Amino acid sequence: MTASLDSERPANDLFAAIRGRFQSRCHRDLALVRKAMTERDTPGGGDFHTAIHKLAGLAGTFGYARLGGLAAALDARLVAGDGPSYDELRMLEAALEQVATAP
Amino acid sequence: MPRSDIGGGKASELDAQLLLVDDDPLMIELLSAMLDHFPNRRTATSGMEGIRLARELPPDLILLDIGMPDLDGIGACEVLRSQPALASVPVIFISGNHNTSTAVAAFRAGGNDYITKPVNQALLLQRVREQLGRGREERA
Numbered sequence: 053m054t055a056s057l058d059s060e061r062p063a064n065d066l067f068a069a070i071r072g073r074f075q076s077r078c079h080r081d082l083a084l085v086r087k088a089m090t091e092r093d094t095p096g097g098g099d100f101h102t103a104i105h106k107l108a109g110l111a112g113t114f115g116y117a118r119l120g121g122l123a124a125a126l127d128a129r130l131v132a133g134d135g136p137s138y139d140e141l142r143m144l145e146a147a148l149e150q151v152a153t154a155p
Numbered sequence: 156m157p158r159s160d161i162g163g164g165k166a167s168e169l170d171a172q173l174l175l176v177d178d179d180p181l182m183i184e185l186l187s188a189m190l191d192h193f194p195n196r197r198t199a200t201s202g203m204e205g206i207r208l209a210r211e212l213p214p215d216l217i218l219l220d221i222g223m224p225d226l227d228g229i230g231a232c233e234v235l236r237s238q239p240a241l242a243s244v245p246v247i248f249i250s251g252n253h254n255t256s257t258a259v260a261a262f263r264a265g266g267n268d269y270i271t272k273p274v275n276q277a278l279l280l281q282r283v284r285e286q287l288g289r290g291r292e293e294r295a
Contacts, residue, residue, distance in 0.1 A: 066188045069185060073181060106179050109251035112273025120273055127251070154246065 074114055078152035081107055087150060089141045101130045111151070119147040168192050171287055172212065175229070176205035176222035177249070180270075186218060186249070189276045190283065202226030206234050213240050216286055221250040221261065229264045236265035245286035250272060 084103050108127045112120030122144045126136050173190060176199045177183050183198045190196060197214070199205035202223050209217065217235070219227035228248055235241045247268040248261045258269045267289070268282055 066191070070181065071190060072185050073184070077181060105251055106182070106276030109274075110179070110182060110185070112274075113182075117273075124251075124253075 071114060074110060075152050075154065077110075078107075078148050082145065082148045082152055085141055085145050088136070089138065089145065101127070104130065107148075116147075116151050119144075119151050122147050167287065168284075169194060171195060171274055172214040173185070173197070174199065174205060174209055174214040174217045174285070176200075176202065176217065176223075176228070178223040179220075182220070186274070186279075189274070189279055192280065193261075193283070201232075202231035204230060205231055209235060209241050209244070210238065214245060215244070217244055217246045218282060219246055219248050219266070221248055221252055221257065227282065232266055233266040245289065247282060247286055 081103055084100055088100055104123050105127050108120055108123035110120075111117075111123055122140070126140055126144060129136055129140075171193050173193050173196045175183055175186050175190075175196060177186065177294075178200050180200060183200065187196055187198065197208055197212075197246065199208050202219075203226050205217070205219065206226075208214075219228040219232060223231075228250070232246050232248075235244065236245065242265075245267045246265060247270060248258075248266045249270045250261070251272040252258075252259065253271050261269050265285055270279065270282060
């Protein structure tokens, strides 16, 4: 799962430490997504959108292509002014959970 | 000449002053790790702080995020380009925004390159080396 990082050299301890902090942030984002799933109107407003935008850029860079793709698709919908569907949030929740709890 | 020598090779990488500007501290950490071939790196988490650091010590290259809260990267680049000492410093935008209109606006603001997130380390290194090489050719 490190395709974006290991093209020039193997992942090292520094990347592993940063990845650990990314996983911690995934726990925070997971809580935001779950909160959004319970809201009927635009979920979370600007803070939610900012978190999804950052998640899209970071997840892909860490090599989590599925999570990055789901977040990027949701980011694009929010930019267009569309609210996310429950199914989209549910898929993002599952992908975040998988990354956040990965060893 | 091997592509990896663009920009002057290892000695140049040790000398080059890089300035990384992104409002996400985790992205700054990640970019710094990807660019650890370049030991002289400074970082800023806002457009205003980036401008201040660039004025204090003009870098050889600036990596500039676009989506930042106080002053976005495009606005920051316009400010940098208005400063004689910084007008020719290569600027590579790094953005999560894949819209063509944003990329065009970034180039119009004076950007030299535009990389979209997710960032690939090999591609990032290559484009940094190319911009450093061009900067040196222009100053020579």
